[in-house]
Amino acid sequence: MKRRDYLRSLGLGAGACLLGSNAFAAKRRQPNLLFVFPDQMRREAMGFWQQGRFKGVLPTLSDPVYTPVLDQLAQESVVFTQAVSTCPVCSPYRAMLMSGMWPWQNGVVNNCHQNRRDSLRHDIDCFTDVLRNAGYSTCYVGKTHWEMNKPLFDENQNYVGVTEAPGGHYINAYDTYIPPGRGRHSNDYWFQCVKDVHKDPYVYSNRPEQIEGKKDGIQYRPKLYSPKLEADVVIDYLQNNTGQRDGSKPFSIIWAPNPPHSPYGSEKDCDEVVYRELYKGKEGLLNRPNVTGENKALAEKRAPFYFSNVTGIDKQLGRILQVLEESGEADNTIVVFTADHGEMMGSHNKFGKLVIYEEAFCVPLMIKYPGKTKGTLEDLMITPPDIMPTVLGLLGLEDRIPETVEGKNYSREIISGDWATQSKPKxxxxxxxxxxxxxxxxxxxxxxxxxxxxxxxxxxxxxxxxxxxxxxxxxxxxxxxxxxxxxxxxxxxxxxxxxxxxxxxxxxxxx
The missing domain is CATH 3.30.1120.10 (Arylsulfatase, C-terminal domain)
Incomplete structure (x- = not known):
């Protein structure tokens, strides 16, 4: 499928602009926020690195992947070339993102697991706490993976809140449902997906209309491709179909899809339409000379499914941005796209993350501020604790950055390009x-x-x-x-x- 045909499959013309201004935009107020971070997506897995002003910027080849929506987003964003994960695994990144603090202070040093005690502290004001206190309607959709994993569920994986019978069961070794309270860090609208199974997520939500009338804490199993499911929820939230948010307030939406995280072994793990039309039978997807060793053949087999998930995220993001445009809020919404860590996919004979190699350590990061950013490159080595204060600064909330935050606010420098008063880290x-x-x-x-x-x-x-x-x-x-x-x-x-x-x-x- 050619790029033009792929855009058409999304309902867009080849020259469509998802992010342009809208003549009927809502009256200006505090900027909204759409923050998107898929799990395990590497920096190189975006098509624009092979196009125009971005071509040749990275010192290595980028992946031959279809991401037309991200390509358009890059044209209106500050695009970072050296953003890093610091600790390239799910839980530590997410805790640093939410708290603006290093792992030793925020409570999450390792991946949250049923055999560990790591948990994002409840007593600190996190990213969404600040937004909620500043008057935002707050929405979280997707994976969390920052809470201590305890056996607080019955045998049907419903939350009961006790470890004795009928509790005493876990729902997943690596993640858990977060009940109402401080663990949700002031996210009013809650749609949480648990488990690394892309077409059978365990869903828990405080919105019964999204989960067939079930109560918060009762498991819902829609058996749908999770990015599509979650994009539907985000779109419904943007359209405010049931008054799920106060339309007079600015909104913050954090969307954390699980793909392209493993598994990536067959079309059962991805958007099968994307796979069949764009990647099936395609060779040369792993163009990095460091893909060597006994795992090379396995990496070549898995790569089409990994990249199908990347394109699957791109496809669903396109749907969300289209509705954002139609809502009249596109030119008053800051869009951030990043990831918690990368993916080795056979490089150095490895899969996954947890290592300092570029494929795992470096992450995508784009920030679009309507009217203030336009396809510029930024080589700042920005780290996860810097994201929270920087985005709050972009939203005009620098005076609300908690004293506990250890990251730096680079908002002025990112927008102006002027580093005279604050130098870049070396x-x-x-x-x-x-x-x-x-x-x-x-x-x-x-x-x-x-x-x-x-x-x-x-x-x-x-x-x-x-x-x-x-x-x-x-x-x-x-x-x-x-x-x-x-x-x-x-x-x-x-x-x-x-x-x-x-x-x-x-x-x-x-x-």
Missing amino acids: SAHFLGFNSKFRGLRTDRYTYQIDETGEQMLFDNKNDPYQMTKLQLTDIPEADADFILSELGMWLKQSGDPWFRQKKLSSVIKYP
Whole structure:
């Protein structure tokens, strides 16, 4: 299917603009927010990297993927080239996003799991708490994965709130339903999808009309492709069909779809129409020379389904943006598109995330502010704790940023391009899963050290696919000293236990 035909399949002409102004736009007020972050989508998986002003910007090849809606969004956004995940796994990213704090302070160091105690603190004001207190109607749709997983369900996976009978059951090892209260962080409209099964999500909602009249906490199993299901909910919320939001207030919508997260093994895991028309039988999807080893054949088999999910998200986002335009709110809505971490898909013989390699560590990030952004590139190494204060700044709520926030507000600089009063960070640090690894990324190098002192170094300028491991003695001494000093600085700034213990102080240069 050609790009023009794909656009037509969405109900759009090839020259359609999803994000343009509307002559009947609502009376101006505080900007709305549409924040979209699919799970496990890598930076390279967007088609515009092979087009126009964006072509050749990344130091490596991008993926041959169809994303016409994201391509259009890029034309009206600030497009980041070096946004990172910090801790490339679901729960830590989401907790940093919501709290603006590093893992050691927000309560989530590892993935929330039934065998762990990690949980986003209830006693801090998070992203959506601030928005709700500022007068926003708040809506959350999709995956959360920031709450402690407890056996508070009956055998039918309905929430009962007790661990003794009829409770004592989990609904999923890696995620759980969040009941009404502080765990939802002031999201008025709640439509939560649990479990990494794209066509059979476990749904819990406080909107009975969306779940066949079921009560909040009673499981709903629609057995639909979750991005389509969730897009329908977001569209209904935008249209305000049942008065589910106060139309006199600005709204914030956070949409967190599970795909393209695994599984990605067959068309049962993706939008099968997209797969059959765009990716089935297509070769050369994995164009990165670092896809090697015994997993290469498996990666080539899985790639069409992974990219079908990427295009599936693009397709549903197109539907949402079309309704946003029709509602008259498009030119008063800030749109943010990002992801919690990337996907290796065979690079370095790996799948998934949890590693410092570019495919997992770097994430897509685009911010569209109508009338203020237009297809510009930004090389800021922005981290998850920076997202909350930066977006609040863009919304004009900088005076409401909680004192607990540890990230930085880059809103003025991102819009103006003027970095005279606030300099860009020279690196972004990496937290390895289960506290075993630390590292950082600079404009040129990627460096990692584990708890035993074993080190890994790549020169991303001369080796952008990170195929040749170096030693610190292989690079100029000044560069090595800078890397080790920056790492020590980040460990201190983030409140890392390594700093308190002065771990590996014979190598790391602590302040």
